[in-house]
Every structure is written in structure tokens, then in C-alpha cells.
Amino acid sequence: MAQRNLPMARVKRQTQSVTASQDAAIGAGIRLLLVLLLLIGTALALDWLLRSDNFPVENVHFEGPFKHVTKEQLVKTVEDQVRGNFFALDLDTIKARMEALPWIYRASVRRHWPRDLYINFSEQQLVARWGEQAWLNEAGELLRLADTSTADLDLPELNGPQGTHAQVLQYYHDFARQLQQSGLHISAVNLSSRRTWSVRLNDGFTLLLAREDPQRKLMRFSQVYARKLAALERNIKQVDLRYANGLSVEWLETPAKPLQAGLIQAH
Numbered sequence: 001m002a003q004r005n006l007p008m009a010r011v012k013r014q015t016q017s018v019t020a021s022q023d024a025a026i027g028a029g030i031r032l033l034l035v036l037l038l039l040i041g042t043a044l045a046l047d048w049l050l051r052s053d054n055f056p057v058e059n060v061h062f063e064g065p066f067k068h069v070t071k072e073q074l075v076k077t078v079e080d081q082v083r084g085n086f087f088a089l090d091l092d093t094i095k096a097r098m099e100a101l102p103w104i105y106r107a108s109v110r111r112h113w114p115r116d117l118y119i120n121f122s123e124q125q126l127v128a129r130w131g132e133q134a135w136l137n138e139a140g141e142l143l144r145l146a147d148t149s150t151a152d153l154d155l156p157e158l159n160g161p162q163g164t165h166a167q168v169l170q171y172y173h174d175f176a177r178q179l180q181q182s183g184l185h186i187s188a189v190n191l192s193s194r195r196t197w198s199v200r201l202n203d204g205f206t207l208l209l210a211r212e213d214p215q216r217k218l219m220r221f222s223q224v225y226a227r228k229l230a231a232l233e234r235n236i237k238q239v240d241l242r243y244a245n246g247l248s249v250e251w252l253e254t255p256a257k258p259l260q261a262g263l264i265q266a267h
Contacts, residue, residue: 055086057117064121068103068150077101078119086115094119102145105137126151128158128172130165140166160191167191174215175199182222182230196242205236217241 091109098107107121125138135143160168172189188200197209238250
């Protein structure tokens with residue numbers, strides 16, 4: 001009897017195996033269908049969410065000093081970039097548009113739920129004029145401003161060969177710190193093509209410096225100025241510091257005391 005039932009047992013096992021395979025295939029198909037439905041639903045939702053006529057930007061807020069730009073200028077700059085879907089805004093492009101304005105130094109852009117956009121900006125901080133038609137900001141960047149009606153014109157004038165603006169600005173700061181200790185202030189700095197320096201002071205006279213170690217020679221001048229020249233500054237036209245161990249003074253009028261003229265040795 002056992003031998004007669006053996007084929008039937010095999011058939012039963014084969015039937016169970018086929019049924020299990022079918023169930024697995026059906027389960028996999030259902031899972032695949034669910035994934036496809038999920039993807040289609042997500043795509044449709046994103047398409048609806050990002051349509052330009054859905055979720056439009058309601059308010060654009062500008063945050064900044066508004067010393068050299070107006071809100072109208074800023075609105076005109078970004079208006080074509082903020083017309084559209086709140087979620088689809090290109091924040092990098094809006095930032096680039098803002099920073100392309102001559103008076104804007106840096107800008108940042110952020111969304112604010114549900115439909116507001118905030119644009120924060122800082123304006124250029126001018127620290128000097130460069131030549132007759134350009135300016136330098138605090139980062140040493142060269143700026144060409146078409147409208148300078150709001151600029152502070154009482155800034156030092158810097159000049160030098162092309163491409164030296166950052167170097168000249170750095171030396172201006174170094175010179176200014178040294179001279180401030182003597183109560184002197186700079187109105188102009190010029191770097192010649194031979195890399196010699198000319199420093200004009202607010203008091204009216206000029207300092208000439210060689211290209212080699214100008215800071216050390218300026219320190220020497222400060223020492224001599226405090227001891228011998230401060231009381232005579234109104235009569236000084238120019239001080240030449242290009243000597244190795246001393247300096248010479250050119251006077252507006254010949255001083256009464258001969259010792260005040262010519263070369264003054266620094267100690």
C-alpha cells in the first residue's frame with residue numbers, strides 16, 4: 001500500500017510548490033504595482049505642487065540698510081524671479097541678481113512658510129577712492145559706481161599701477177596706523193610705477209618713501225616728528241624718507257634757524 005500511495009504524495013508536493021510559487025509571484029506583482037502607484041502619485045503631487053499658478057509668492061521682504069539703494073530698485077531687480085511657485089523659486093539666481101547691483105555687497109535669500117520670501121542684504125562699505133573713477137570697499141575689491149551721489153566723498157585717494165589696488169589699500173592701513181600715533185592722518189597714497197610711495201597728509205605736507213621697508217622708515221619719521229618737526233609742521237612741504245639713515249625736509253619758507261633745514265639725522 002505504501003508503494004501505491006507514493007506517486008500521489010509526489011503530486012501533492014508538486015501542487016503545493018506550484019501554489020507557493022504563484023503566491024510569491026502574485027505578492028511580488030502587488031508590491032510592484034503599489035510602488036508604481038506610489039511613484040505615479042508622488043509625480044502627480046509634485047507636478048501639482050510645483051505648477052506656477054499654485055502656491056504663488058505673496059510677499060517679498062527686503063532687509064538691509066537702504067542707504068544707497070531703494071526698495072523700488074530691488075523690486076525691479078528680482079521681480080521676474082519671484083513671480084511663480086513658492087517651492088520652485090531659484091534662490092541662487094535671486095541672490096546673484098541682488099549681488100550684481102553695484103551698491104550691494106552680499107545678499108542672502110530664504111523662504112518663509114507659507115508664501116513669503118525674505119531677502120537680506122548688506123551694502124558696500126567704501127573705504128577709499130581709487131584713481132578718478134573707481135572705489136575700494138573694505139575687502140579691497142575694486143568698484144565702479146555709476147551713481148556716487150550717496151557716497152562719502154571725504155575718503156582717502158589711492159593710486160597705483162593697474163592691479164595693485166589691494167596692495168596699496170593694505171599699505172594705506174599700515175601707514176595710517178603708524179602715523180595715527182603721531183596725530184597725523186592720511187589724505188592720499190600713491191604707488192609709482194617704480195614702486196616708490198608718496199603719502200600726503202591732512203596737514204598738507206607729503207612723505208616720500210622708498211620701496212624697501214617703508215614701514216620702518218615711517219617709524220623713524222614718527223620719532224623725528226615728535227622731537228623736532230611737530231612744532232614746525234605748518235612750514236613743511238615735503239619730507240623725503242628715502243635715505244638709508246636719515247631724512248630731508250623741504251620747507252615752504254626757509255626756516256630762521258639753519259639747523260632746521262637740510263638733512264636731519266635720525267637717532
